[in-house]
Amino acid sequence: MYITYRIISQMKIFIVHAHPEEKSFNAALTRHATNVLEASGNEVVISDLYAMKFDPVSDRRNFTFQQDSNYFKQQLEEKYATENDGFSADIKAEMEKLFWCDVLIFQFPLWWFGLPAILKGWVDRVFASGKIYGGGKWYDNGIFKEKKAMLSLTTGGKLPMYTEIGINGDIRSILYPINHGILHFVGFDVLPQFVVFGASQINDERRQAYLEEYAERLLNINDTHPIIYPVLADFDADFQLKS
Amino acid sequence: MYITYRIISQMKIFIVHAHPEEKSFNAALTRHATNVLEASGNEVVISDLYAMKFDPVSDRRNFTFQQDSNYFKQQLEEKYATENDGFSADIKAEMEKLFWCDVLIFQFPLWWFGLPAILKGWVDRVFASGKIYGGGKWYDNGIFKEKKAMLSLTTGGKLPMYTEIGINGDIRSILYPINHGILHFVGFDVLPQFVVFGASQINDERRQAYLEEYAERLLNINDTHPIIYPVLADFDADFQLKS
Numbered sequence: 001m002y003i004t005y006r007i008i009s010q011m012k013i014f015i016v017h018a019h020p021e022e023k024s025f026n027a028a029l030t031r032h033a034t035n036v037l038e039a040s041g042n043e044v045v046i047s048d049l050y051a052m053k054f055d056p057v058s059d060r061r062n063f064t065f066q067q068d069s070n071y072f073k074q075q076l077e078e079k080y081a082t083e084n085d086g087f088s089a090d091i092k093a094e095m096e097k098l099f100w101c102d103v104l105i106f107q108f109p110l111w112w113f114g115l116p117a118i119l120k121g122w123v124d125r126v127f128a129s130g131k132i133y134g135g136g137k138w139y140d141n142g143i144f145k146e147k148k149a150m151l152s153l154t155t156g157g158k159l160p161m162y163t164e165i166g167i168n169g170d171i172r173s174i175l176y177p178i179n180h181g182i183l184h185f186v187g188f189d190v191l192p193q194f195v196v197f198g199a200s201q202i203n204d205e206r207r208q209a210y211l212e213e214y215a216e217r218l219l220n221i222n223d224t225h226p227i228i229y230p231v232l233a234d235f236d237a238d239f240q241l242k243s
Numbered sequence: 244m245y246i247t248y249r250i251i252s253q254m255k256i257f258i259v260h261a262h263p264e265e266k267s268f269n270a271a272l273t274r275h276a277t278n279v280l281e282a283s284g285n286e287v288v289i290s291d292l293y294a295m296k297f298d299p300v301s302d303r304r305n306f307t308f309q310q311d312s313n314y315f316k317q318q319l320e321e322k323y324a325t326e327n328d329g330f331s332a333d334i335k336a337e338m339e340k341l342f343w344c345d346v347l348i349f350q351f352p353l354w355w356f357g358l359p360a361i362l363k364g365w366v367d368r369v370f371a372s373g374k375i376y377g378g379g380k381w382y383d384n385g386i387f388k389e390k391k392a393m394l395s396l397t398t399g400g401k402l403p404m405y406t407e408i409g410i411n412g413d414i415r416s417i418l419y420p421i422n423h424g425i426l427h428f429v430g431f432d433v434l435p436q437f438v439v440f441g442a443s444q445i446n447d448e449r450r451q452a453y454l455e456e457y458a459e460r461l462l463n464i465n466d467t468h469p470i471i472y473p474v475l476a477d478f479d480a481d482f483q484l485k486s
């Protein structure tokens with residue numbers, strides 16, 4: 001007789017949370033995620049960007065010293081900082097969390113069909129050339145290629161507005177620059193986004209259902225298929241799909 | 244005998260400029276645009292966001308007083324501020340430029356397939372409900388429906404990477420959330436973007452050619468066809484395209 005045990009693999013989850021109101025439904029989603037994941041033996045680290053007063057403006061402030069103090073080229077300074085431990089303390093702390101985690105989650109309200117600036121600037125500053133990408137390290141050969149990432153977001157408009165025939169456009173198209181251009185670019189396997197549509201218009205019962213659905217999604221991360229993108233081997237020397 | 248005069252219509256152009264380095268090619272594009280447009284009798288106003296130290300973080304700081312100091316709902320506060328002249332001074336100044344202009348231009352480097360955070364936050368904070376959209380004022384019925392807007396940007400990667408078969412995806416798809424979701428949402432007729440591909444890799448001759456091409460684009464704004472999007476009348480009560 002054989003007894004098989006389901007292997008419970010503990011995960012390290014890093015949630016980057018970007019909402020200014022701690023009573024918001026975004027905050028409820030992050031709290032619920034934390035409770036559910038920790039109760040299942042996983043570790044959770046949160047960067048609550050508003051609470052941290054994270055500075056999203058990217059420029060010389062990213063570095064503790066400069067390679068070229070006359071002409072600011074951010075990517076060159078990033079490479080120099082990578083080699084010389086020259087990133088500012090706030091950026092270094094976020095980089096450490098990225099390398100620590102198995103799963104990265106962005107929790108945010110969709111503002112103007114994109115990330116709130118405080119979260120966009122977190123990417124602008126933390127995803128630095130040399131340390132996080134570059135030198136052939138991108139897409140399926142990216143630095144974080146063994147890790148998973150997922151967007152969790154709320155929208156103002158209702159679901160029909162975000163379909164292929166909806167007035168705002170398909171939510172998959174709207175999120176493509178983030179899922180593909182930010183998360184997948186640095187190597188993450190990107191899981192389908194979790195979206196609460198019309199968040200300010202739904203009642204408590206519907207909110208509760210969304211919380212339960214989100215918990216279900218999180219507990220099944222390891223069984224969830226990532227979004228499929230072309231791989232580097234599909235492209236020619238000009239980075240166009242081979243015919 | 245009839246003599247016809249070509250009517251030179253003067254334009255009021257508002258450039259929102261988002262680059263941290265004043266020696267950058269982005270800065271050269273904004274300077275050249277200003278010179279060329281002013282030499283042709285147009286008026287130009289520039290918001291140089293880095294030079295202004297514009298704060299891109301959107302929250303209670305957007306308002307001089309609060310409707311609800313217990314629970315921050317940004318759209319409700321925006322409507323209240325619209326009715327009670329309650330926007331912070333930095334936001335009011337930008338709103339005035341928006342209402343003043345005939346043409347809005349965003350000049351920026353494409354960072355992580357989107358706007359630099361300082362510019363995304365300019366949108367997050369300035370494009371306020373009540374004042375800039377809402378109550379049926381959106382898309383082709385938007386507040387700025389008599390005005391034009393255009394993105395002018397630089398990319399790190401070369402053009403082939405940003406085609407339909409390119410590794411980064413079609414530049415039109417990447418910019419859709421900005422062109423459609425930000426500019427057209429508030430009513431602007433959106434002109435095709437002006438893109439300098441591989442900006443850091445090209446030589447001075449090529450840069451000069453780009454400057455001249457940009458000047459040509461700007462001087463022909465009134466003869467340029469906007470990007471065509473569906474209109475409100477095409478959608479049903481659920482905001483889906485009528486079949």
